[in-house]
Amino acid sequence: MDSERVRKLVRELIIEVGEDPTREGLRETPERIANMYKEIFSGYGSDSELSVQFSEDSDVVVARDIQFYSMCEHHMLPFFGKVHIAYSPNGRVFGISKLVRLVEKHAKRLQIQERITKNIADELYSQGVKGVAVLVDAEHLCMKMRGVRNDATLSSSAFRGLYENKEEKEGIMTLIRKRVSDSPFNI
Numbered sequence: 001m002d003s004e005r006v007r008k009l010v011r012e013l014i015i016e017v018g019e020d021p022t023r024e025g026l027r028e029t030p031e032r033i034a035n036m037y038k039e040i041f042s043g044y045g046s047d048s049e050l051s052v053q054f055s056e057d058s059d060v061v062v063a064r065d066i067q068f069y070s071m072c073e074h075h076m077l078p079f080f081g082k083v084h085i086a087y088s089p090n091g092r093v094f095g096i097s098k099l100v101r102l103v104e105k106h107a108k109r110l111q112i113q114e115r116i117t118k119n120i121a122d123e124l125y126s127q128g129v130k131g132v133a134v135l136v137d138a139e140h141l142c143m144k145m146r147g148v149r150n151d152a153t154l155s156s157s158a159f160r161g162l163y164e165n166k167e168e169k170e171g172i173m174t175l176i177r178k179r180v181s182d183s184p185f186n187i
Contacts, residue, residue: 007030007033010033044109050124059088061094062175068081068103070109071109072142080138081136081139081153083116083134084176086163135176159172
């Protein structure tokens with residue numbers, strides 16, 4: 001990303017909305033936004049670390065409530081929420097940090113929720129697991145603060161491999177939606 005160009009464009013945008021870019025509170029805004037964009041759009045060009053796996057087998061692995069923040073490609077406003085991932089290993093498992101990084105990789109781009117969901121499922125499934133289920137719940141500021149101005153949330157899902165079967169899909173969705181307080185391991 002060309003930070004100097006971003007700074008100039010943000011300065012012009014400040015002028016276009018009717019503000020003075022030399023005003024004390026706005027003087028450093030172009031620099032702050034350029035730095036922020038480097039961070040929040042860092043998903044471009046990042047490689048997946050899913051190649052790091054451990055020899056272990058399990059029937060199913062569920063990672064719930066992976067936080068994410070992304071930017072809507074239609075209005076460039078944030079949307080955010082939680083990603084829930086379930087997969088059936090094929091003799092190898094991923095560390096939880098690898099799943100979090102996978103989510104971040106796809107969220108830190110101009111995006112739509114449905115694509116994040118699909119891309120996470122596709123990338124995880126490409127690693128040779130038997131099945132993948134991804135559920136994403138999110139709030140969209142492009143809908144909350146403009147347009148219809150509604151607090152509705154959106155859920156999207158993607159199923160690959162053995163979870164494409166109706167009975168497996170229903171079972172894995174029940175497991176994903178099961179809260180920690182419902183767990184037999186609750187201490």
